[in-house]
Amino acid sequence: MTSVATLGSHCSLQVLKGAKDEGLQTILVCEKKREKLYRRFSFIDEIILVDSFSEILDKKCQLVLEQNDAVIIPHGTLIAQMTSEQIESISIPIFGNKWILRWESDRGMKEKLMREANLPVPTPVENPSDIDRLVIVKRQGAAGGKGYFLAASENDYNAKRNQLISQGIISKDEPLYIQEYAAGVLAYLQFFYSPIKEELEFFGVDQRHESDIEGLARIPSEQQLKNTKVPSFNVIGNSPLVLRESLLDQVYTMGENFVDAAKRFVSPGMNGPFCIEGVYDENAKFTSFEFSARIVAGTNIYMDGSPYYSLLYNEPMSMGKRIAREIKIADKSKQLDKVTT
Numbered sequence: 001m002t003s004v005a006t007l008g009s010h011c012s013l014q015v016l017k018g019a020k021d022e023g024l025q026t027i028l029v030c031e032k033k034r035e036k037l038y039r040r041f042s043f044i045d046e047i048i049l050v051d052s053f054s055e056i057l058d059k060k061c062q063l064v065l066e067q068n069d070a071v072i073i074p075h076g077t078l079i080a081q082m083t084s085e086q087i088e089s090i091s092i093p094i095f096g097n098k099w100i101l102r103w104e105s106d107r108g109m110k111e112k113l114m115r116e117a118n119l120p121v122p123t124p125v126e127n128p129s130d131i132d133r134l135v136i137v138k139r140q141g142a143a144g145g146k147g148y149f150l151a152a153s154e155n156d157y158n159a160k161r162n163q164l165i166s167q168g169i170i171s172k173d174e175p176l177y178i179q180e181y182a183a184g185v186l187a188y189l190q191f192f193y194s195p196i197k198e199e200l201e202f203f204g205v206d207q208r209h210e211s212d213i214e215g216l217a218r219i220p221s222e223q224q225l226k227n228t229k230v231p232s233f234n235v236i237g238n239s240p241l242v243l244r245e246s247l248l249d250q251v252y253t254m255g256e257n258f259v260d261a262a263k264r265f266v267s268p269g270m271n272g273p274f275c276i277e278g279v280y281d282e283n284a285k286f287t288s289f290e291f292s293a294r295i296v297a298g299t300n301i302y303m304d305g306s307p308y309y310s311l312l313y314n315e316p317m318s319m320g321k322r323i324a325r326e327i328k329i330a331d332k333s334k335q336l337d338k339v340t341t
């Protein structure tokens with residue numbers, strides 16, 4: 001019997017609950033320190049205890065997954081804690097396209113794919129000496145906003161970078177990525193592409209709450225100026241958002257363009273869940289600063305179904321359940337290789 005496996009973090013509860021609801025077996029690869037938390041949930045059939053998530057590469061772990069015909073659902077923690085080489089070397093089938101995860105982790109490749117998809121991206125800034133407007137400085141990979149900072153000039157950039165280095169938050173030789181800061185309403189657009197149905201579904205929208213940049217916005221500017229610490233964009237949680245209906249057509253077009261570009265550049269394409277992340281400005285023009293080529297934690301707010309999925313499904317449908325449904329359909333029609341890599 002096919003089972004669904006994932007790492008104990010990020011959106012694992014949603015993913016495994018969805019799999020159980022679809023009648024699949026569930027396996028959690030769980031760090032020992034978090035065992036107590038995950039034992040609370042009866043929909044988790046089996047827990048593989050590890051000291052660190054990289055043990056998923058060990059023979060012992062792979063054997064258990066193999067014996068259970070597991071499909072691994074990749075999420076942000078897998079990407080944050082493993083290199084692209086390590087992820088690509090996993091021999092257990094991974095849901096979606098494991099090859100595209102490298103494009104998510106590498107800022108240069110990421111920008112290329114977004115441009116090929118015709119997504120309006122913020123202007124990148126090659127050198128700190130070219131900073132002549134407000135920019136955001138990012139680290140490689142899915143760092144979840146930790147250690148990111150804003151800068152308005154080269155001096156500002158150097159001062160903040162040095163402060164973060166001395167605090168041990170970033171390292172001296174770490175390559176940083178600079179891009180123009182896009183102001184507006186944050187919107188993280190969540191999609192699912194089914195290679196079985198060859199159809200794109202729009203699932204929902206979330207907003208991220210990031211500390212301590214959000215906390216700063218709640219205090220008067222005099223106190224903000226006295227703040228000597230470099231504010232970070234560390235994500236703490238997510239909340240739901242619905243868009244003006246007039247924006248939906250463009251949302252689908254962006255999703256479809258992204259799926260098309262992924263098909264051309266990273267075979268077999270953008271299969272399964274993904275997210276296009278950006279901001280809407282005062283003219284409702286979208287600028288996209290990021291994509292995630294797998295399920296995002298922002299889907300956790302819709303564990304019982306999202307507003308847009310209630311238009312497509314006459315049952316509560318979470319992203320975790322949608323993934324499990326795709327696996328089930330693929331398995332029944334002997335097309336599992338179409339939905340995994």
Ligand code: ATP
Nearest residue numbers: 122136141142143144145180181182208233289290
């Ligand atoms: P993820 O965990 O999604 O992989 P990440 O570490 O790749 O995240 P981003 O999503 O690129 O990071 O950025 C983190 C946060 O920084 C965003 O949620 C947003 O608040 C802010 N941000 C990033 N790029 C921009 C931009 N160009 N303009 C304005 N804000 C931005």
